[in-house]
Amino acid sequence: MSNVPDTLRYRESHEWIVPDTESASVGITDHAQHELTDVVFVDLPQIGRKVSAGDQVAVIESVKAASDIYAPVSGEITEVNEALNSEPALINTDPYGRGWLFKIKPNHQTEVAALMSPEAYKSHIG
Amino acid sequence: MVPFAGWEMPVQYKGIGDEHKAVRTQVGVFDISHMGQFIVSGRGAEAFLNRTLTHDISKLAPGQGQYTLLLHAGGGVIDDLIAYRTSEREYFLVVNASKISEDLQHLEKQVREDEDVQIVNASSLLAGLAVQGPKSAEIFRQVFGDSAPYPAHNTIAIAGTEEGILWLCGTGYTGEDGFEFFMPESRSEAWFRKIADAVIAAGGQVCGLGSRDTLRLEMGYPLNGNDLSRMRTPLQAGLGFFVGLEKGDFIGRDALLKQKAEGLPDKLTAFRMTGTAPPPRPHYPVFWKGEQVSEISSGTLSPSLGYGIGMAYLPIEASKPGTPIEIEIRGRAYPAETCKKPFYRPSTT
Numbered sequence: 001m002s003n004v005p006d007t008l009r010y011r012e013s014h015e016w017i018v019p020d021t022e023s024a025s026v027g028i029t030d031h032a033q034h035e036l037t038d039v040v041f042v043d044l045p046q047i048g049r050k051v052s053a054g055d056q057v058a059v060i061e062s063v064k065a066a067s068d069i070y071a072p073v074s075g076e077i078t079e080v081n082e083a084l085n086s087e088p089a090l091i092n093t094d095p096y097g098r099g100w101l102f103k104i105k106p107n108h109q110t111e112v113a114a115l116m117s118p119e120a121y122k123s124h125i126g
Numbered sequence: 127m128v129p130f131a132g133w134e135m136p137v138q139y140k141g142i143g144d145e146h147k148a149v150r151t152q153v154g155v156f157d158i159s160h161m162g163q164f165i166v167s168g169r170g171a172e173a174f175l176n177r178t179l180t181h182d183i184s185k186l187a188p189g190q191g192q193y194t195l196l197l198h199a200g201g202g203v204i205d206d207l208i209a210y211r212t213s214e215r216e217y218f219l220v221v222n223a224s225k226i227s228e229d230l231q232h233l234e235k236q237v238r239e240d241e242d243v244q245i246v247n248a249s250s251l252l253a254g255l256a257v258q259g260p261k262s263a264e265i266f267r268q269v270f271g272d273s274a275p276y277p278a279h280n281t282i283a284i285a286g287t288e289e290g291i292l293w294l295c296g297t298g299y300t301g302e303d304g305f306e307f308f309m310p311e312s313r314s315e316a317w318f319r320k321i322a323d324a325v326i327a328a329g330g331q332v333c334g335l336g337s338r339d340t341l342r343l344e345m346g347y348p349l350n351g352n353d354l355s356r357m358r359t360p361l362q363a364g365l366g367f368f369v370g371l372e373k374g375d376f377i378g379r380d381a382l383l384k385q386k387a388e389g390l391p392d393k394l395t396a397f398r399m400t401g402t403a404p405p406p407r408p409h410y411p412v413f414w415k416g417e418q419v420s421e422i423s424s425g426t427l428s429p430s431l432g433y434g435i436g437m438a439y440l441p442i443e444a445s446k447p448g449t450p451i452e453i454e455i456r457g458r459a460y461p462a463e464t465c466k467k468p469f470y471r472p473s474t475t
Contacts, residue, residue: 037141040427064137
């Protein structure tokens with residue numbers, strides 16, 4: 001069974017975000033990393049980039065395929081996880097911890113609150 | 127699961143990396159039931175196949191097989207296949223799943239009225255499994271005991287067993303030691319379970335389309351539809367070894383002779399990524415001296431080597447090993463260089 005932490009909010013395309021913070025970490029879920037299998041490369045967004053919810057902001061590559069990652073909310077990218085450049089497999093081994101992708105300063109906390117709850121995401125991935 | 131030539135097939139079971147590694151170091155089993163089989167027989171079968179396929183089939187003694195190609199009159203590739211001679215007057219052809227009806231139509235059209243040639247499409251009647259990796263012979267002995275000898279490289283034997291008639295072939299698509307065998311479709315599940323159990327017990331894996339692709343690409347083996355097409359000849363694909371230009375006339379020969387005399391316009395060339403880069407994938411643009419000269423025909427991250435590898439049709443000048451090129455991925459140019467095939471050399475063969 002995939003791990004779905006109670007403290008996060010989720011997008012249906014399998015990104016997670018930390019709620020209620022000025023600079024919120026975003027990553028992909030345990031379910032998503034399992035589907036992608038061994039991550040071998042990550043294209044991260046530019047710091048300072050202003051994005052709208054649903055914009056394609058990063059790409060995660062496994063041997064199998066290249067997968068687009070979408071901004072769960074509108075806001076500004078404030079930080080990216082440089083460690084992934086040398087160790088992309090952190091996304092597989094620690095998807096909610098050291099495998100985070102970037103931090104975003106949300107324009108509206110209401111957008112974060114409107115994302116899926118852990119329960120809703122659990123039923124989404126069946 | 128992904129759709130593949132009318133079949134629903136798994137890209138992976140446990141994961142491409144693990145399956146790939148199992149085949150390189152232990153053993154793996156692939157379901158190859160999607161592939162097509164034709165039985166071509168009759169007094170005229172040898173002459174017919176020598177006229178329609180590129181390799182010299184008269185070199186085959188009963189029990190032997192060869193990699194060969196089916197061309198159209200313009201010299202372009204319709205399909206690549208393995209032709210086995212099963213007896214003096216009978217051949218067993220194994221063709222690509224996506225090309226079964228096209229191959230069959232093309233072959234049937236070439237049979238002359240006065241010729242004793244019968245073509246039977248056995249594709250929907252037969253299932254197939256490929257066992258590949260250093261422990262393949264061990265799996266074979268466990269499953270077949272002394273009832274059949276382990277098929278040597280590029281050979282075929284037909285064996286009657288309690289589980290139906292089997293075509294046992296010493297071939298594969300991974301570069302490792304191994305065998306492939308075809309069986310009546312009705313017996314395929316029983317055979318799959320028997321082989322899969324033996325493979326897993328030996329520390330191996332059941333393998334999907336994903337690792338089948340990474341394994342064949344590490345060897346530089348072409349995939350029809352990616353690296354072979356009606357637009358390019360086997361000479362451009364670097365498959366001249368499998369073309370018997372001296373054997374007499376065959377479909378496409380004139381076009382190949384003309385191309386040989388005029389010089390090849392381009393050549394299927396291996397390359398590897400030289401810095402940190404995303405995995406190269408089919409259709410990514412390829413640049414040489416600042417100009418786009420091609421696109422990738424096959425590409426992946428090599429699980430054995432840990433870097434990106436691929437193939438592309440490049441101008442002859444650029445095809446020399448060690449030539450710097452660039453691959454454009456999502457609008458950014460990444461450095462690569464052309465290199466020799468195979469990318470990876472298995473320890474067992």
